[in-house]
Structures are given as structure tokens and as C-alpha cells.
Amino acid sequence: MNSKADQTISEEAFCTEDQLFWQIIKAGDPKGLERFYEKYAEELFSFGMNVVSEKELVKDCIQEVFLELWRYRSSLNSIRNFRLYLFKCLRNRIFHESAKIRLIKPIEDVPVHNGQLQVEAEETNLIASQIELEKQEAMADALRKLPDRQKEVIQYLFFESFTYEQTSDIMGINVQSVYTLAWKALNRLKKHYSKGVALFCLFQFF
Amino acid sequence: MDITNYTTEDFLLDSSFREWVLRPNATLNIKWEKLIEENPGKRQQVRLAREMLLHLPQWKHQFQTEEKTLLWKQIHYNLKEEQVEIPVVPIHSKSTLEKRRIRKNDDYTWLRVAIILIIVLGLGYFLMPLPGDETDVEEPAVAFVERVTPPGVKAHITLGDGSKVILNANSKLTFPKPFDQDRREVFLEGEAYFEIAKDSMRVFSVHSGGLETIALGTSFNVEAYTDGFCNVALVSGKVIVQDKVANDKSDNKGTTLSPGEMLKYNSRGFMVKAFDEESVVGWTKKLILFEHTPLPKAVRVLENWYGVKFHFVNQPENKISFKGRFQDETLQNVMKGLSYAAGFSYQIDGDRVYITFNNSQIQR
Numbered sequence: 001m002n003s004k005a006d007q008t009i010s011e012e013a014f015c016t017e018d019q020l021f022w023q024i025i026k027a028g029d030p031k032g033l034e035r036f037y038e039k040y041a042e043e044l045f046s047f048g049m050n051v052v053s054e055k056e057l058v059k060d061c062i063q064e065v066f067l068e069l070w071r072y073r074s075s076l077n078s079i080r081n082f083r084l085y086l087f088k089c090l091r092n093r094i095f096h097e098s099a100k101i102r103l104i105k106p107i108e109d110v111p112v113h114n115g116q117l118q119v120e121a122e123e124t125n126l127i128a129s130q131i132e133l134e135k136q137e138a139m140a141d142a143l144r145k146l147p148d149r150q151k152e153v154i155q156y157l158f159f160e161s162f163t164y165e166q167t168s169d170i171m172g173i174n175v176q177s178v179y180t181l182a183w184k185a186l187n188r189l190k191k192h193y194s195k196g197v198a199l200f201c202l203f204q205f206f
Numbered sequence: 207m208d209i210t211n212y213t214t215e216d217f218l219l220d221s222s223f224r225e226w227v228l229r230p231n232a233t234l235n236i237k238w239e240k241l242i243e244e245n246p247g248k249r250q251q252v253r254l255a256r257e258m259l260l261h262l263p264q265w266k267h268q269f270q271t272e273e274k275t276l277l278w279k280q281i282h283y284n285l286k287e288e289q290v291e292i293p294v295v296p297i298h299s300k301s302t303l304e305k306r307r308i309r310k311n312d313d314y315t316w317l318r319v320a321i322i323l324i325i326v327l328g329l330g331y332f333l334m335p336l337p338g339d340e341t342d343v344e345e346p347a348v349a350f351v352e353r354v355t356p357p358g359v360k361a362h363i364t365l366g367d368g369s370k371v372i373l374n375a376n377s378k379l380t381f382p383k384p385f386d387q388d389r390r391e392v393f394l395e396g397e398a399y400f401e402i403a404k405d406s407m408r409v410f411s412v413h414s415g416g417l418e419t420i421a422l423g424t425s426f427n428v429e430a431y432t433d434g435f436c437n438v439a440l441v442s443g444k445v446i447v448q449d450k451v452a453n454d455k456s457d458n459k460g461t462t463l464s465p466g467e468m469l470k471y472n473s474r475g476f477m478v479k480a481f482d483e484e485s486v487v488g489w490t491k492k493l494i495l496f497e498h499t500p501l502p503k504a505v506r507v508l509e510n511w512y513g514v515k516f517h518f519v520n521q522p523e524n525k526i527s528f529k530g531r532f533q534d535e536t537l538q539n540v541m542k543g544l545s546y547a548a549g550f551s552y553q554i555d556g557d558r559v560y561i562t563f564n565n566s567q568i569q570r
Binding site for chain 2: 037041042045050062063067070132135138139158159163179182187194
């Protein structure tokens with residue numbers, strides 16, 4: 001498959017840069033860690049906020065993830081994909097910390113229209129019509145109604161562009177389970193979405 | 207490739223399909239058009255899958271540049287202080303999570319103490335002198351601990367005797383660990399707020415910029431950023447402040463301060479005056495307060511507070527002092543507030559702030 005080949009090449013390309021940063025860290029220079037931070041902090045923050053909408057906790061966990069990378073720089077041997085590794089560490093730490101304080105909030109508690117949560121359309125130039133907005137809202141609504149695990153799997157596969165293998169690594173389940181979970185999630189999304197759009201079209205009709 | 211059994215879900219799960227919808231290219235177009243042509247019955251599913259994919263929201267949370275920079279500063283600071291158990295307080299963040307961290311650190315403290323005890327006892331077992339040599343046992347050597355805060359970062363420190371110190375940004379506190387049997391002595395460069403644990407047997411003294419402040423159980427603020435200058439402000443209790451140089455020459459008893467009094471010291475001498483508590487110790491509560499504060503001092507406060515460096519494009523024509531009150535504000539907001547009042551424009555570029563005074567406007 002052509003796209004897969006493309007992906008592997010680009011993955012290797014950005015990994016080389018990460019390996020360089022890692023060598024700098026291994027040599028005991030915080031500059032390497034800073035480069036990692038510069039590169040991934042925003043992505044990690046956004047991801048963390050989607051997992052638990054508690055800003056201070058997310059920042060705290062990001063700090064711990066980077067400190068740990070530094071702390072274990074000599075004992076960690078080789079990390080093939082740092083982006084994957086950082087996401088995995090952050091996910092585990094957030095779950096660990098929120099379990100301690102029982103703070104984890106499912107995403108449905110977050111109001112959509114509070115400015116922080118932007119709903120971006122891929123074809124903004126084309127649309128802006130009411131129907132498009134409704135469809136977008138129907139999709140966002142369907143997504144909000146997913147159970148946590150299904151939402152999580154969609155986040156990795158569709159938002160963060162991780163592969164099935166990488167997602168299975170992050171979530172600690174086998175590839176087949178990732179596939180099943182994702183299928184269930186999409187099935188639910190499809191039903192909610194079709195219902196939402198149908199309902200809207202009905203309103204249009206009257 | 208066979209899509210005869212594909213459902214809408216299967217299309218969505220196919221990364222090649224997603225690529226075609228979201229980032230199409232010639233190869234993918236040919237491939238998928240051909241596949242759909244061969245399976246006309248799948249048009250319905252393809253259309254729905256495509257629509258869902260295109261309307262999938264992106265949940266993005268903006269990580270503010272200022273917050274990002276500050277968090278890195280904190281991480282960087284903690285890298286160096288890794289081995290020491292102090293919680294670091296970033297200027298902006300609410301203290302909601304601090305309690306948890308402090309508790310966690312306490313856990314580690316016990317673990318550390320336990321490990322150290324084991325090591326010491328273990329070593330002691332091997333190194334213990336033979337019976338009879340016991341009179342020779344030396345007192346353990348006193349180790350000095352140094353805590354340094356970079357600009358933009360403050361630290362809460364609890365000393366061995368239970369005294370609490372809040373070390374302001376860009377400051378250094380040095381103290382022996384453990385304290386002596388008969389006195390508690392620390393050395394300060396920069397600014398710190400002290401809450402001294404009561405211990406009637408041992409005085410607590412702070413050495414800073416040529417002064418020694420002696421206390422028993424009190425809270426006070428010491429500011430000694432510039433060599434030869436030092437301000438000691440007493441909030442509660444009682445302190446004695448001594449000029450170290452003068453003290454050596456004569457039998458100078460020092461100056462006793464009462465709560466609400468501040469001693470200002472420079473190379474020419476000292477004066478005691480009343481002070482406004484908020485403006486002196488407000489920094490411990492994330493408050494920046496300018497009360498006719500001259501430009502150089504205001505710049506120093508802001509540079510330390512936010513970890514930035516000021517650059518002046520031109521000089522003001524008249525002497526400028528600032529007035530303003532900022533509670534837990536971003537640099538952007540502080541600059542906005544000051545620039546209106548003092549007539550300058552500013553530009554924040556990473557950790558550099560460029561100031562241009564609107565001199566012509568003042569003349570008019």
C-alpha cells in the first residue's frame with residue numbers, strides 16, 4: 001500500500017531527529033530534553049486535556065513525564081518512537097494521578113461552546129452553511145456520547161494518527177481488541193450521526 | 207484489494223480510505239475510483255463514511271505560549287534540584303495541586319530517610335571503630351545545602367528545624383544541614399520571606415548583604431538583591447538587625463525592630479521606617495504591587511517574576527515611576543496596564559521585552 005510506505009518513511013525521518021535529541025539527553029545535557037519539550041508539549045497538552053479536563057493536573061503530569069525521561073536517561077535503552085512513548089507515559093500518569101484523587105471527568109462534562117473546544121471543519125472554505133454546521137454538531141455530539149474507552153481509541157487512531165499497533169501499545173491491549181473497540185465506536189458513531197442528521201432534515205422539511 | 211464485504215465502519219477503519227478522503231493524491235484517487243466503480247453497491251457506505259470523516263471534530267486545546275515557557279522553566283529547575291525534596295511554586299498556577307505534591311514528597315522523604323539510615327547504619331557497622339577507640343568519634347561534618355531559584359521560579363523550603371522559607375525568584379539560600387546545636391544560621395542573596403519556628407535555645411540568624419538579622423520565632427522579609435543594600439521588614443515577633451562590619455569594630459548591640467517596621471540599609475547607613483505589609487510581602491501571595499516604584503526597581507521585579515529580560519529602545523525623557531496592582535496576572539496583562547499609564551509601547555518576543563517610550567507625546 002502506497003500510503004503506508006509514505007508513512008513509514010516520514011516516521012523514520014522524524015525519529016532520526018528525536019534520536020539526536022535523545023543522544024543529547026544521554027550525554028547529560030538538558031538541551032535535548034528542551035528540544036523534546038518544544039516539539040511535543042503542545043500536542044501532549046491538548047491530548048491530556050481531552051483525557052481529563054483539568055489543566056493543572058495535565059501540566060503536572062507533563063512535568064513528571066519529562067522529569068522521568070531525564071531521571072531514567074541512563075537506564076532507558078532504546079526508544080524507537082518518542083512521540084508514542086511520551087503519549088503512553090502521559091496517558092498512564094494521568095490515569096494514575098486521577099485514580100488517586102478520583103477526579104477523572106468524562107469529556108461529556110465539558111461544554112462544547114466554551115471557546116477552548118474548537119470544532120474545526122476540514123472544508124471550511126466550502127461550507128459555513130447551516131446544514132454543514134448541523135452535521136458537524138451531530139458528529140461532535142455522537143462522539144461525546146461514546147463510552148470512555150471507545151472515545152480514547154478514536155482519539156488515537158483518528159486525531160493523533162497512531163497506527164493500530166501503536167494504539168495497542170499505548171492502551172495496553174492487543175491489536176485485535178483495538179480493532180474491535182474501534183469498530184464498536186464507529187458503529188455507535190454511525191448510528192448517532194445518522195439519527196442526528198435525519199432529525200435535522202426532518203426539521204428542515206417543516 | 208477487495209471491498210465487496212466492506213461496511214461503513216470498515217471503510218473508516220481503512221487508513222488508505224482515510225488518506226484518500228482527507229489528503230487525496232493521484233494514486234489514491236485512481237485506486238479508490240476504480241474500487242468504487244467495480245463495486246457500485248458500496249456507494250452508499252462510501253458516501254456516509256466520507257461524510258462522517260469530514261465532519262469529525264478536532265478537539266484542540268491551546269497551550270498558551272506563556273504557560274508553556276513557564277512549565278519548561280519549572281521542569282528545568284526541577285532537573286537540577288532532582289535530589290532535593292522541595293515543591294516548586296510556579297507564579298501562575300493555583301496551589302490546588304501543591305498539597306498533593308507536598309504529600310507525595312513527604313512520602314519520598316521518609317523513604318529517603320529510611321534509605322540513608324540503612325546506608326549509614328550499614329557503613330557504621332563496617333567502619334565502626336573497635337571498642338576502646340570510642341572517645342575518638344568525631345562529630346559528623348556539617349554539609350551546606352544551596353538552593354538557587356532562577357528568574358521566574360519561586361521555591362518553598364522547609365528547613366530542618368521546621369522554619370519555613372519562601373525564596374523569591376533569582377535568589378540563593380545557603381544553610382547547613384543539619385543546623386548547629388547552638389544556633390541556626392542561613393545565608394541569603396536575593397529575597398526571601400521567613401517564618402521562623404520557635405526555639406528558645408537557638409537563635410535564628412540570616413546573613414545578607416552585610417547585615418545579620420537575628421530572630422527567635424518570627425516572620426519577616428529580607429531583600430538583598432544588590433550588594434550593599436538590604437531591607438529587613440518585620441511582620442510579627444521581634445528581630446535584631448546588626449551591621450556585620452560595624453559589629454566587629456565596636457560592641458554594637460544592633461537595632462531592634464517592632465512589627466510593622468522596616469530597616470533600610472545601604473553603604474552610608476540605615477534608617478527604620480514603617481512599611482506597608484502588602485507591598486513588601488505581597489510577592490509571597492502572587493501579588494505585584496508598585497507604589498511609586500522607580501523604573502529600575504520595577505524592571506528588576508518583572509524580570510525576576512516572569513524570567514524575562516527588558517530591552518529599552520530609547521530612554522524616557524523624564525524620570526518614571528510606576529503605580530499598579532497585579533494579582534496573579536500574565537506578563538501580557540501587566541505590560542498592558544503599565545504601558546497605558548506610563549506612556550510606552552512594548553513588544554514581547556519570547557523571553558525578551560522591548561520598550562519604546564512615547565517621548566514626543568509627553569512633550570505635547
